[in-house]
Amino acid sequence: MGRGGAYTSTHRDSEPEVIPTKIGIYGWRKRCLYFLVLLLLVLIIINFALTVWILKVLDFSIHGLGSIKITDNAISISEDVEFLKPVYASKIHANYDLPLVLNSKNNITFNTRDGNGNVTGQFVIGSKSVKSFSERFIIYDSEQNMLFDASDELLTIGDIVKHVKFKVSEGVAFQGPVQADRISSNEVDSLTLESPIGDVTVDAAKKITISSKNDIKSSCHGDMTLGSSTGKIILKSSNIQIPGLTDSSTAASAYQLCICENGRIFLAEPSQQCVPTNTTCP
Structure with missing residues (x-):
């Protein structure tokens, strides 16, 4: 340092330049x-x-x-x-x-199930048939009267039903016995009971009544038996005819009625005795 001199610093602290940031x-x-x-x-x-x-x-x-x-x-x-x-x-x-x-293009099916989900009853309405699958099928009227009852063991038509009509062209066929208080036809058609192959048997606990406003015809290919165990057989009419009986002569116009030991009936002349022969009493 020289005389009379002074120390001067030329250094200045520089500040950083601030650049504005856009947000x-x-x-x-x-x-x-x-x-x-x-x-x-x-x-x-x-x-x-x-x-x-x-x-x-x-x-x-x-x-x-x-x-x-x-x-x-x-x-x-x-x-x-x-x-x-x-x-x-x-x-x-x-x-x-x-x-x-309820409408359906196919069938309408109603199912009933038990607690395990198994089907216990089914009612199916199809396009051509109505089917019911159950242990028992019952039909009631509007007053809760039983009209029809069907099960595996019995088919019952209710007591409230007065008449049961079967109107079919070929008749009604029953495979087993039929129990009824009365069997009749309408006022136009006739009533016919027949068995093409087997027998026709009519039994009653008390009496059997056969009546008609017109003719009653009974015919068979085999034997016809009218029997009563305790009562009588009554033929009540003002005109009773038994045509076609075997006679012991051919010239009489009036005959007497004779009975063989086996129950067969034949005719004989009034002046003769009822003498059985091999022809009249075979």
């Missing part, structure tokens, strides 16, 4: 963002309008959907409904002023 989205990114927000808003408006339209078309309300009204203990349907899968309900009935209609 936000600018340019094409900003325009794309606005476009997406606008597109989302349009989609929300369209979805809301479609939702309102669907609710309006389906008639949706707090009570149900359209014709389906939901209550505390039931579901009410006021129009036609098509079920594509099984429907389970404890009771199905129509309105009191409308009928209940």
Whole structure:
């Protein structure tokens, strides 16, 4: 250091230069963002309008959907409904002023099941037949009177039924015995009881009455037996004829009726005695 001199520092602390930073989205990114927000808003408006339209078309309300009204203990349907899968309900009935209609392209089947899910009864309504599968089939009238009862052991027609009519062109065939208090035909047709192969047997605990306003005809290919174990056989008529009996002569116009030991009846002349022969009493 020289005399009279001074120390001067030329060094100055330099401050860093501050560069401003832009915050936000600018340019094409900003325009794309606005476009997406606008597109989302349009989609929300369209979805809301479609939702309102669907609710309006389906008639949706707090009570149900359209014709389906939901209550505390039931579901009410006021129009036609098509079920594509099984429907389970404890009771199905129509309105009191409308009928209940069930339609199907094929069959309508009603099943009853036990606690294990096994089918215990089935009722099938087909296009050409109606079938019932159960241990017992019963038909009642409107007053709960039994009309028809069918099971594996017995077929019963109720006591309330006054007349049972079988109207078929070829007649009615019974494989087993038939028990009835009365068998009759209508006022136009005749009543015919026949057995093409076997026998026809008519039994009664008390009496058998055969009556007709016209003729009564009985014929058979074999033997015909009229028998009574304790009572009598009465033929009541003002004109009783037994044509075709064997006679012991051929010249008389009036005969006497003779009976063989075996019960066969033959004719003899009034002046002769009833003398049996090998022809009259074989």
